[in-house]
Amino acid sequence: MKEMDIGKVSRWSGLPASTLRYYEEKGLIRSIGRNGLKRVFSESVIQRLSLIALGRAAGFSLDDIALMLVGDAQPAIDRARLQAKADELDATIKRLGAIRDGLRHAASCPEPNHLECAKFQQLMTLAARTAAKGKLRPS
Template sequence: MRLIDIAEVARLSGLPASTLRFYEEKGLIASSGRRGLRRVFDRDVLDRLSLVALGRSAGFSLDEIGGMLGHEDQPRIDRARLAAKADELDRTIRRLSALRDGLRHAAACPAPSHAECPTFRRLRTIAAARVRRSPLPT
């Protein structure tokens, strides 16, 4: 198999070498050795990096992704975990859609002030309830 050095992996993946080294520390990828001072990787590292990118874009943590990738050639993807993440994304989409709709309403509301708009007041009440349920870190 053709080995490529870390600079080439960085160029092909679009990730900085520091991220590649971090991913290696986390066990997400593994170098095959060194060529001089540079790490070298099997070309299939690009496939693993694409799976990491897919997992990150779906909202999985690096630890969760590492658990699914394992150390073998084939990932061990937990279908129940994927379904749970899809459900979580559905909830996020609904919440963000409602927020978007509320903002559009507030921007176009004919009420003299937002304080007089029943829709805006309802949105404030919902937002305040969310803050009480999950306070911001201090």
């Protein structure tokens, strides 16, 4: 088994050592010992970090990911949870696509006042409904 110190894992993953220590604290990854003061990991940590990155990119919380990465065993990936997340992403894509299309129309709208444009009115209605559901927050 090949070993990697925390610095090498950090360079490979692009994650700061503090994040790796946090992931270890949460039980997402596990060091196999120390080399002096540095944590040492098995090279299998690379695959686990890739799974964590995929889960984060898909919108899963670290707690959700931790449930799928129990111990050192094979990941216990809940297919129903993946399907639900994919459905959630489809809804988000559809909503954002409608907003994008409305913004593009508003940018080239021939109406002298955007408030007189029917498409812009639809965009405002969509934004108001989305905000009411907590899906769109003003920055």
